[in-house]
Amino acid sequence: MQKFTTVTGIAVPLRRSNVDTDQIIPAVHLKRVTRTGFEDALFAAWRLDPDFVINKKEYQGGRVLIAGADFGIGSSREHAVWALRDYGFDVVLSPRFGDIFRGNAGKQGLLAGQISEADAETLWNLVESDPGLELTVDLVSKTARVGDLTVKFAIDDYTRWRLLEGLDDIGLTLRNEARINEFEATRESWLPRTLPALSPESPPTR
């Protein structure tokens, strides 16, 4: 993962709450077996409407999405994050995120920053009155700046550190492999196992 410090880019106002991951990427677009190539699937149903904000020419090349509360609720599909990344977004700011989405974002270098409802409204008004405005998002100071305005956003310290350092989660965990081995040795023998597969002699249900 690339290190994330600051991003300056066009801000896109998405004045909607409860943007679930089915809206971010509808299920019919989940059939790829790669991590890339999802850019056209981003908000696929809404993009059919020429007036949808992403379709407006002032917002082309947007990198910072400013969304309403409860962004990314619903399905766990990480494809939602991949689609946002593939499209070009580096940051989503929202008053509240779906938990799984926020976790997924942190694994893929997408900054999910939590702002207040009032700041979301301020940013929307500002950006809508001057479409194409660029916002600077600074992960070090946890702020989003435009002109004289500075807005604080919240992100958990661990995700922030990993984004700043560009660290791979699995590598970090495997530093504890000895401890995982120790833990495994203490697990009860009756805990469920999926293997060996069922034999014809052991009937699958009562």
Add this chain to the structure above:
Amino acid sequence: MTNVIPTSQVSSGTGLRTLAEKVWDKHLVTKGEDGTPDLIYIDLHLLHEVTSPQAFDGLRLANRPLRRPDLTIATEDHNTPTLAIDKPIVDLTSRTQIETLRRNCAEYGVRLHSLGDIEQGIVHVVGPQLGLTQPGITVVCGDSHTSTHGAFGAMALGIGTSEVEHVMATQTLPLNPFKTMAITVNGALRTGVTAKDIILAVIAKIGTGGGAGYVLEYRGEAIRALSMEGRMTICNMSIEAGARAGMVAPDQTTYDYLEGRAHAPRGADWDAAVAYWETLATDEGASYDAEVTIDANELEPFVTWGTNPGQGVSLSGSVPNPAEIVDANERSAAERALEYMDLAAGTPMKEIRVDTVFLGSCTNSRVEDLRAAAEVIKGKTKAEGLRMMVVPGSARVRIEAEAEGLDKIFLDFGAEWRFAGCSMCLGMNPDQLEPGERCASTSNRNFEGRQGKGGRTHLVSPLVAAATAIRGTLSSPWDLVQDGDQ
């Protein structure tokens, strides 16, 4: 929405623990320090074809082994057709995704229940039916409805693909501790009111974000009285309230469900397991971070009118008027929802005519659900022009239902009797709504386009689905009784 009453934010320091905290502590590999998350061991990892291919690819790229194939199991569910399952899958991208899963499972030694296998089906139906889902374990799957397994008193988390890869490589997940919320359902449900109505009412009360950051624990008489199937329905939809997980403490109902299943412990192992399971219930006097109380006696059949699962109302109610909603965001969301759903404020819910009834999904496709619906429609006539599709949760459920003659009841009624899978819950296979088509669905999400582009979804219980299929308008068995009186 703020119907959640926060209790003390300060730990009581008494050493008393909730169910969720006990399961957490039991699986702690390393305790996080200086803001780093805890490392939690994962007992069971469920895979399906949609969220696993990129994770297997990641392992392959990093040249890492799959650490515990014996704690991993896969099935095909999201893309699988529910007709002609003996033929090659017509949709080439769906076929590729299924074939990719088959190749990956063969390469990494993962047991896979493929289309045609008796244990194939929706991943959240398969785990419990095999007896793999057990109290006090940790379960993960790259699917948000993994919360289903919490019905057994397991800590069951829906995860993204990066986390799937992480569990494949390490059998652990770095996780920040959650807050706990007690959802106490007192009293007894009236006849015709079910687990689905409880959870729809809970979500309407706390909102789609009300559970964010929490593990929900369902408690109280009404929960104790539920079957395992009913508890699974409730835990399944915890994610629709934004929660990371939902749980029910195990009891005799849980043990009776598990005993004798293929992967349930046996003999002395059974006794040892039960001894552990008996320790899991929340300690008397342990405190939760938040509490919500619901009176089961007051609940009625519940349905959704909007485009998120929190936009619901009693079936006897009406489509709300957005103008009366105080919160500006909720008001505009309601306005958008009514436009999408093509509903006018004030319309009685019972006057809403539907085109299609879908009985299925990881929420309500177990044999008990099919039985309940079959009982309602038996000997009745389907509303003219209405389409009803019945999709069992697994191949085994289908066979069990057929052994009871339920297929015959559905077919005589004029419903379609399909093969197992996720089907029209999300329409990754050909089972989709047409634009503008209105559906009463026993599934879990009424999001825009969820069941097909432009499709309109009302979430309902199996009983409401069945009564609606008879009357053609959103209805419950209560309405059928009244029809009979006239």
